[in-house]
Amino acid sequence: MDPRIERLEAVIKARKGADPSSSYVASLFAKGTAKIAQKVGEEATETIIAALHEGPEKLTSEAADLLFHLSILLADAGLSMDDVLSELERREGVSGIEEKASRKG
Numbered sequence: 001m002d003p004r005i006e007r008l009e010a011v012i013k014a015r016k017g018a019d020p021s022s023s024y025v026a027s028l029f030a031k032g033t034a035k036i037a038q039k040v041g042e043e044a045t046e047t048i049i050a051a052l053h054e055g056p057e058k059l060t061s062e063a064a065d066l067l068f069h070l071s072i073l074l075a076d077a078g079l080s081m082d083d084v085l086s087e088l089e090r091r092e093g094v095s096g097i098e099e100k101a102s103r104k105g
């Protein structure tokens with residue numbers, strides 16, 4: 001795992017139950033899953049707009065906001081980027097077409 005992701009996830013975990021008035025992450029945890037999910041949606045939309053109209057610098061910034069908020073959403077559910085990477089690893093060597101078929105059951 002990239003150490004930068006590990007450090008971010010450690011900070012996010014440490015903010016669970018912290019004082020919401022002194023921490024943005026703690027304030028999001030306090031507002032609950034629906035608010036965190038809403039932020040992920042907003043940041044995804046801003047990432048799309050940046051990709052289509054605003055250039056690579058803005059896209060990098062918005063993608064960082066998206067990954068940051070996604071990390072909080074995962075932590076809120078007791079999951080981590082490691083879980084997501086394991087899922088991607090599981091898909092390695094499986095074609096996209098096969099993967100789609102396996103999801104349909």
Ligand SMILES: N=c1c2ncn([C@@H]3O[C@H](COP(=O)(O)OP(=O)(O)OP(=O)(O)O)[C@@H](O)[C@H]3O)c2ncn1[C@@H]1O[C@H](COP(=O)(O)O)[C@@H](O)[C@H]1O
Nearest residue numbers: 008011012015022023024025026027039042064065068069
């Ligand atoms: N990487 C980030 C990071 N990226 C973005 N943001 C904040 O995410 C917020 C979302 O941006 P918006 O423009 O949507 O903000 P907004 O309009 O105030 O949001 P809402 O009113 O909709 O909630 C802003 O307040 C940003 O400052 C971040 N806040 C914190 N971090 C990391 O998280 C760590 C812990 O932060 P605290 O919990 O605040 O100590 C920090 O040290 C950083 O490493």
